[in-house]
Amino acid sequence: MPLRLEKLPDRTPVRMSISLEPDLALALKDYAHLYQQSYGNDEKPETLIPAMLDTFLKSDLGFKRARKKLHSTSQPQGY
Template sequence: MSLRIGRLPDRTPVKLTISVEPELASALADYAAIYAETYSADEKPEALVPAMLDMFLSSDAGFKRARKALHARASKGE
């Protein structure tokens, strides 16, 4: 059978535990407060961080090039 979409990738969330400096924790709390004002939706900072990281990584052209090269080397067995 042939379907338009291929098999979906693993979407099982991976839990990471991090520690941040107090200043960053305060900035994240402020961001969550501003988010709540903007969208009328309360979200905890820890719920916003994955989207922040995703946006950061997807906008970093140097990271994208280096990651592509890394995976190319890995697939060649280097």
């Protein structure tokens, strides 16, 4: 009997390291400060960055369309 809930995808975090220009690093630090003022939670910029990237990618309609096309054309036939 199939379950209503599908098998969960792999949720193992992938660690990445990046280098930032000083202006961007300062902007992220300022964003974390404003986040703390808005929500009362003291979060480091590196904690906020994954949510910021996720929000950005989800709101980029051009990316969504291109990504859908990319994955639909790269699927093997009969998949």
